[in-house]
Amino acid sequence: MKIFRTFEEIIDYAIDEEMDEIEFYSEVANRMDSKNVKRLFRNIALEKTARMLRLEKMKDAKPELNMNQVQDMKITNSLENIDHSKNDLNYQDALILAMKKEKAKFKFYLNMADSALNKECKETFLALANDEARQRLKFEIEYEEHILVEN
Numbered sequence: 660m661k662i663f664r665t666f667e668e669i670i671d672y673a674i675d676e677e678m679d680e681i682e683f684y685s686e687v688a689n690r691m692d693s694k695n696v697k698r699l700f701r702n703i704a705l706e707k708t709a710r711m712l713r714l715e716k717m718k719d720a721k722p723e724l725n726m727n728q729v730q731d732m733k734i735t736n737s738l739e740n741i742d743h744s745k746n747d748l749n750y751q752d753a754l755i756l757a758m759k760k761e762k763a764k765f766k767f768y769l770n771m772a773d774s775a776l777n778k779e780c781k782e783t784f785l786a787l788a789n790d791e792a793r794q795r796l797k798f799e800i801e802y803e804e805h806i807l808v809e810n
Contacts, residue, residue, distance in 0.1 A: 670718050677711040680760060687753045703794055754802045761795035
């Protein structure tokens with residue numbers, strides 16, 4: 660369980676996660692053969708970069724959160740099913756891993772929104788959650804159109 664003590668720790672955690680995902684999506688893009696697939700993963704990496712910058716700006720805002728609620732939040736990483744470090748990561752595995760990453764981040768931002776004490780903070784975290792949901796949908800559509808059709 661990840662325990663946050665301050666708002667800054669939450670934002671730093673979120674920024675670190677976004678940076679990890681930028682690296683992941685950029686790396687996956689470089690591994691894929693199809694130009695369209697490369698573009699999908701690179702575009703998501705660019706969106707993550709914009710989100711990271713948005714989080715950096717939140718540091719200055721000092722929104723109020725109910726830290727007792729945040730401390731009880733359990734953050735788990737359910738990505739053990741797929742080894743994303745392997746060199747032969749196929750397209751299907753990459754999409755599944757991406758969908759799981761986006762779902763986990765969606766839940767994280769939703770939990771942060773629930774613990775927000777002021778409207779601006781709540782709206783920002785909800786917007787970030789919404790961004791994650793849109794990105795997951797892109798991967799789900801790609802999966803449905805190119806993986807499920809083949810099976």
